[in-house]
Every structure is written in structure tokens, then in C-alpha cells.
Amino acid sequence: MAEKEKIDKKEHLLNVAERVFGELGYDGASTRLLAQEAGMNMAMLNYYFGSKDGLLKAVVERRMASTRKSFEEIALQDISSWDKITQVVQLYVSKVATSKYFHKIIFREISVLRPGGTSEVTDFVLENLYANTMHVQQILEEGIKKGEFRPVDVEMTIASIFGTVNYLINSRRLASKILNMDLLDDQVLQEEMKPRLLAYLHDSLKTHLLK
Template identity: 30%
Template sequence: MSSTPDFNEKQIQILLVAETLFAEKGFDGTSIRNIAKEAKINIAMVSYYFGSKERLLESLIFYRTKDLKIQIENLLVEDLEPIAKINKLIALYINRINSNKGIFRILHFEMATQKKELNIKSFYDLRKSNLKSLEAIITEGQDKGVFRKDISIPLITPTILGTFFHFHMNKEYFMDLLNINTEDLYNNYINVNLTKHIQQTIKALLIYES
């Protein structure tokens, strides 16, 4: 079911309940029974639609990220300079993660705490696809002579995401430090100030020193 591009209303209801429970209790701490009970449906219905808990998580990742993949593919062919594409890519990433904290918190937490990495094909495919897009933009910049040749491209993504997640995991500290007193101001700070900081950081890594 995870490869199907469209989900029906009942499937979406199950996915949203699962997302909430996974984010609260962790993947291992949530059972199909918990999900069915919270969604007020039969356990057999969850199994019918998704098979296993792993397949359900895979479907959830697909549901939450399918349009991000399309946006990134469109960005690749836009008539923009490489650094403008990188900046737009970073803004896309940060905005998407910040507006879908549930699924990304699940993935980040599971990857940070599991002895073994989550063997979720759609997540692996998403990461590989995003890395290929990043490589394409950076290679274009290198070919134009504006980006350094000695860049470790696979480390760019953890630099972007690591900065965001450190900020988000220490939310109360930064809200106090920066005198941010509402959720709206916090989200605005991420989408404007934090995004700009990350863009400047990545630009400093990519561009030749003058």
C-alpha cells in the first residue's frame, strides 16, 4: 500500500493517529492495537490497509514527503544560480520539517536511539533522492567555478538538519534566550532567522574565500 500515491479517508485517519502515537510513545512503544483503539477502528482494518507497523510507518513517510520530492525536482530545473537553488532547498527543508514535526521527530528520535537504523525503504529512498538532488546542484556550482571542489557533499544534509534539530530539541532554552514568547514567534524565528543562519553556514562551506 505504501507505493500507492493516493490514500483514502480512512487510511489518512489511521496514518494521522499513528503519527501522533509514534511521536508520543516512540515506534517500539506503539502497537497496532494502540493505533486501532485511538482511531476507533478494528485492528483487522489497520492490518488490511497496511499489513505491518513497519509498512504503516513507510506509508506515513510517503504521505508526508511525496510533495516535497516534487518540489525539489522542480527546483532542480529552475533558472536560478546554484547558490540560490541551495538557499531555496534549505528553506524548503526547514519549512517542511517545522510544519511536520511529528514524522520528522519520529525519524530523528528512532535514528538517534535505535541500535540498528530503521530499515524503512521509503525513508532510505527519500534520503538517497534528496542527496542526489543536492549533489546535482553542488556539481552545477562546481562546474561553474563558484563552489569549492573539496566539499564533502554527504555531510551537508546533517549540517542543515543537525542545526535545526539542536535548536528544536532545546526549544525552551532558545525561547527564553531569544525572548520568544509565543508559538507563532517561535515558528517565524525558525522560518526566517534560523533558516537564514543555516543558509549562511552552508554558503560559507561552499563558496571560495575571497
């Protein structure tokens, strides 16, 4: 099999797996169903990713690595800490608002308590999430050190940013009532909620961080 064909098949399987895991959850998505939805046999799925755990890890890593790289690039720019944090927030909101299946996967993995404690997959998700938040922490601490930001509670600020975004995306039915807009409609999510959320976070962080 040509290398390009192998890459294309892997990408196709990752796209299908993200949707199926997002719709049905890890436990509801059998390897047989995943292979069937991707138009492959189970042997091919195992050949590429080893197992269902391996497939879910690959789905998570693909998205997380992209976000982490973008956060790193923003953190290294020669611009003010305020510009960095606003870029990070805009990027994160945009990614969350355009990848609804992926963030359902993440929310489930960090929320579900399985018998015997966390699974290897859950630990993997948590480690990746934590690595991404570290770049935000770096920016906030840099801003405080330079005197751009007030000496705020950095950890609570991070929780506030990510918590607000994730709550609205992962609790859409309740958020729809609170915000009086249909967040189950992707067009409403993109054209109405996203700019409203960005404006809120911008104003909140400006009041919270700047002297």
C-alpha cells in the same frame, strides 16, 4: 466502500499514526492503540497497511515523497545553483518546523540502535532520507562545476545543513537554552526561530559557497 471514503479513512489513519508514533515512538505505539485513536478496529488497520511496519512506512513515504518531489522540481529549474540551494533550504526548514511529530519519528529511527542491527523500517527511513540528500548533492556539485561555488567538501556541507536544522528541532530543550527562546512553544518556533535559522543558514552558505 466508495473509493473516496477509503482514501479519506487512510489519510485519517496516517494523520493519527504520525501523531502517535511521534509522541510514543514505534515501540510505544501498539496496533491496538493506533486503531483506537483512529476510531477503527485493528482489522481495518491491517486491511489498509498490512501491519504496524506497513503503517509507519506509509507515514514516512507520504512526507518523504512530497519533499523529494519538491527537491526534484527545484533542481530542474533554469535558475542559478545559489537560488536552488536557498530554495531547498527554505523548503526544508519550513517542512521541519511545521511537522514536529514526523521529524521526531525520523530522529528516533535513525538514532535508536536495536538489538540485531537496524530494522526493515529503519532501513526504509534511511534510504528515503538519503534519496532526498542526493538532490542537494546534485545542486552543490552543479554549482561547483559551473564555477558558481567554491570547490567545497560537498558531503560535509550537506551534513551541516541537515544537521543544523535537525539539531534545533529534535533537541528543543537544549536549543531553547542556547538560543534563549522557548522552542517548545510552536508560535515561537514559527515566528522567531524559523526566520533566525533561515538567516543563519543563508549567511553561512553564502560565506561557505560563493567566491
